[in-house]
Amino acid sequence: MREIKLTDIEGVKIGHEQDRDGATGCTVILCEEGAVTGVDVRGGAPGTRETDLLDPMNLIEKIHAVLLSGGSAFGLDAAAGIMQFLEEKKIGFDVGVTRVPIVTGAVLFDLMIGDYGIRPDKAMGYKACQNAYDQAYSEGTIGAGTGATIGKYLGMEYAMKGGIGIYCMQVGSLQIGAVVAVNCMGDVIDPKTGKIIAGILNEDKSGLGNTEEMMIHNYREQKNLFHGNTTIGAVITNAKLTKAQANKIASIAHNGYARTIRPAHTMVDGDTVFVMATGREEADVNVVGILAVKAVEEAIIRGIQKADDLHNIPAISNMK
Numbered sequence: 001m002r003e004i005k006l007t008d009i010e011g012v013k014i015g016h017e018q019d020r021d022g023a024t025g026c027t028v029i030l031c032e033e034g035a036v037t038g039v040d041v042r043g044g045a046p047g048t049r050e051t052d053l054l055d056p057m058n059l060i061e062k063i064h065a066v067l068l069s070g071g072s073a074f075g076l077d078a079a080a081g082i083m084q085f086l087e088e089k090k091i092g093f094d095v096g097v098t099r100v101p102i103v104t105g106a107v108l109f110d111l112m113i114g115d116y117g118i119r120p121d122k123a124m125g126y127k128a129c130q131n132a133y134d135q136a137y138s139e140g141t142i143g144a145g146t147g148a149t150i151g152k153y154l155g156m157e158y159a160m161k162g163g164i165g166i167y168c169m170q171v172g173s174l175q176i177g178a179v180v181a182v183n184c185m186g187d188v189i190d191p192k193t194g195k196i197i198a199g200i201l202n203e204d205k206s207g208l209g210n211t212e213e214m215m216i217h218n219y220r221e222q223k224n225l226f227h228g229n230t231t232i233g234a235v236i237t238n239a240k241l242t243k244a245q246a247n248k249i250a251s252i253a254h255n256g257y258a259r260t261i262r263p264a265h266t267m268v269d270g271d272t273v274f275v276m277a278t279g280r281e282e283a284d285v286n287v288v289g290i291l292a293v294k295a296v297e298e299a300i301i302r303g304i305q306k307a308d309d310l311h312n313i314p315a316i317s318n319m320k
Contacts (some may be wrong), residue, residue, distance in 0.1 A: 005221045006168045006177045009238050013276050014166070015132025016143030016180065018122045019181060023114025023311055024070035024077040027143035028128040029179060029234055032091050034062030035276035037104065038246030042254050043230060046270035047073045047107040052275075056243040060075070060102055061126030064091055064130075066234045067105025068144040068164075068181050068272050071119035077078075077109040082124025106272040108183040108230040110147030111119075113155050113311045139166050140306030141315070144232065148183035149306070151311055152229065158201040161315035162188075165303025167295050174283050178253070178295035180233030182303040184261045185268055189280045191259040191297050197306045198316045212262050230270035231257060231297065235292045243276035245285050250275045252289035256296025 003260025006014055013034050039054045049067065053060045057238050069075035081262025083101045086092055092099030128143070139145075152159045162184070168177025182188065185197025188208065190236075200209040235253050253273045257264045265271050275292070307315040 002319055003167050004168050004170045004175065005168055006236060007176045009164045009177065009317055010237055010279065010280065012236055013132040014094040014137045015128040016137065017095060017128040018142055018146040018239050020146065020310065021115055021120050022118025022121060023147035024110050025143045025146035025192055026067060026069035026075060026124055026128050028121040028125065029066045029276065030129065030132050031064060031276060031278060034064055035243050035278050036246050037063045038243060038250045038275045040247065040250035041272045042142065042265040043269035043271035044228065044267035046272055047271060049069050049076050049079055049250065050104040053102065054104065054243065054247065056247065060093065061243065063102040063104050065101065065103045066276060067103060068232050069105060069107045070110040070144055071121045072107055072109045072111055072148045074119035077122055078120040078125030079103045079105055081122040084207065085129035087092065087265055099161060103311050104274065106232040108144065108148065108181055108232050110183065112315060113147055113149065119237060130233060137166065139164055139302055141310050143179035145303055148181055150182060150184050150198060151187055152185050153200055153214055159313060160201065161304040161307040161310060161313045163307030165299040165301065166308060167298035167302055169295060172239045174239060174281050176235065176288065176295055178233055178235050178297060178307065180298040180299040180303055181216060181230060182260055182300050183229060184231045184233050185229040185266055186261050188300060188304050190301065207279050217236065222272050229268050230272040231261060232272045232320060233296060234274040234276060236276045237288060238278045238280040239283040239288050240244055240279045240281060246275040246277055249289050249292050253296050256293045256300065260297050260300045
């Protein structure tokens with residue numbers, strides 16, 4: 001097993017666009033030839049687009065882009081820019097008079113920092129597609145991870161900076177990677193040690209607290225925890241998968257969330273995972289699932305490690 005770049009997967013491109021004043025942005029993963037795609041939504045407060053198409057019972061077999069966006073439900077507007085970009089390139093489902101790009105996606109809530117009036121829109125989605133062709137991708141406080149934060153049980157005053165992480169690996173000729181925008185209500189755990197590496201700050205902000213312990217201690221309190229959450233991501237592989245298998249892999253990939261985020265899949269998180277398969281390599285579905293979980297774990301850790309401070313929200317990279 002060796003680490004590779006996500007763009008080493010043939011046919012896959014990724015681009016970001018963001019506004020740091022608004023503390024928001026979007027990330028697009030393009031597959032011009034189409035990818036068999038599945039999804040699993042586990043959180044209780046999701047914001048998604050075109051996920052019904054991914055049901056194995058429905059017509060569409062392949063999609064052309066996955067959008068990961070900030071801006072809460074407003075951020076779904078960025079998909080219009082992706083559709084315009086792909087239609088101009090004559091990419092999409094052939095309906096005779098034109099081609100309709102199939103763009104699915106999910107959003108996270110990042111309106112609590114920066115200028116909440118700035119949201120990912122059609123222009124930002126279009127620009128993210130251009131960037132997928134024109135520049136190498138980055139991680140951290142960029143794209144959908146620009147306004148991401150973590151550890152928000154006590155509000156933004158005690159939160160830390162999240163971000164977007166990308167990790168990809170290759171075993172033989174099988175390639176699999178993950179892109180995750182980490183914006184959870186809970187803390188982030190290093191699965192190798194079981195220790196909290198980032199999340200809610202303690203009372204004097206000198207170190208880390210423990211969200212789960214706080215929530216358990218205060219179990220009688222009906223706190224309004226909607227401070228802005230949701231971790232969204234996509235697994236991308238060159239494996240040959242059916243839609244049903246892609247949906248199953250998406251379900252399995254959520255184990256990566258559970259191993260690195262505590263608590264995960266709460267009622268105030270819209271945790272969502274997509275799986276995109278380009279169909280070039282035969283592989284055991286169970287092995288694809290194992291590797292998907294590993295890729296998601298690593299992507300989440302990288303998203304935290306690569307983030308930098310923004311609008312007075314501290315990142316792990318700048319803490320003593």
